[in-house]
Amino acid sequence: MLAYNAEKLKGADIPKGFQDFLNPKYRGQIILLDPRVAAAYMEFYGVLLDRFGPSFLTQLRVQNPRVYAGGLPAVQALAAGEGILATPMLASTTQILTSKGASLNTVSDDPTNWVEMQIMLPVRAKSKSPNAARLFVNYAMSAEGNQVFNNEPGSSSIYDVNLLPKNYQPPKPVSAARAAEITKLLGL
Numbered sequence: 001m002l003a004y005n006a007e008k009l010k011g012a013d014i015p016k017g018f019q020d021f022l023n024p025k026y027r028g029q030i031i032l033l034d035p036r037v038a039a040a041y042m043e044f045y046g047v048l049l050d051r052f053g054p055s056f057l058t059q060l061r062v063q064n065p066r067v068y069a070g071g072l073p074a075v076q077a078l079a080a081g082e083g084i085l086a087t088p089m090l091a092s093t094t095q096i097l098t099s100k101g102a103s104l105n106t107v108s109d110d111p112t113n114w115v116e117m118q119i120m121l122p123v124r125a126k127s128k129s130p131n132a133a134r135l136f137v138n139y140a141m142s143a144e145g146n147q148v149f150n151n152e153p154g155s156s157s158i159y160d161v162n163l164l165p166k167n168y169q170p171p172k173p174v175s176a177a178r179a180a181e182i183t184k185l186l187g188l
Contacts, residue, residue, distance in 0.1 A: 003089040005078055006103040015107060018048060021085060022059045030065040031078055031086035035182055037069050043171040044088040045182045050172070057185035067188065072096070079104055 002021075004014060015021065021030055035042040049057060066083055068074035071093045078086045079102035094104045127133035139145035143159040174182070 001089050001091060001106050001108050002085060002087040003075060003078055003094045003104055003106045004086070005081060005084045006105045008081065008084045014105075015085060017107070018087070019052065019056075021063065021087070022056070026063060026085055028064045029084040030060075030063050031074050031083040032060075032065045032067050032186075033071060033074055033086075033088055034067045034069050034188065035179070035186065036188065039174070041088060042174045042179050042182060045186070046174045046178060047171050049178075049182060049185070054181075054185055057182065061185065061187040075104065 002015060002018065009015075013025075015023075015026075020026075033041045033044075035045045045057065066077065068077060071090060074086050075089060075093050075097055077083060079097045089106060091106050094102075094106055098104050140149060146159055
């Protein structure tokens with residue numbers, strides 16, 4: 001998903017998809033999340049690589065994007081006008097600021113093959129309260145708990161796959177060699 005500053009982009013200037021990021025009018029105005037920070041970000045760039053080829057990432061690098069380590073700092077920068085486009089973004093991340101009056105919006109470009117976020121659960125044996133950790137994990141993995149974790153726009157629970165797009169395909173894991181290729185193509 002991509003986000004944009006709705007004060008700066010209107011009408012026909014609003015991108016329809018990721019290929020629009022290569023338009024020269026957006027040079028120096030793109031905010032990217034650093035793929036080296038999280039596996040989900042790396043998988044996102046892997047999907048772009050599969051979908052558009054290596055030249056897309058190289059051309060994206062030429063756009064002179066600003067690179068941020070996390071979604072919240074990136075969306076804050078977008079709202080502050082440090083850029084006009086940002087990706088990959090979650091609707092829930094942008095809604096944090098739009099609920100406080102920021103003029104942001106999102107566009108979903110073919111949601112049938114994008115990123116899956118997963119919850120990491122702690123090792124209960126190393127917990128200060130192992131029984132509380134066990135209870136939390138049990139709740140998180142239940143249908144009720146999973147619904148709470150996924151009660152955000154763009155999210156779906158493993159217990160309700162009907163919310164996924166019809167032709168959804170999960171992203172492929174990114175090997176170390178592929179991660180190095182993506183990082184190099186983006187010039188990071």
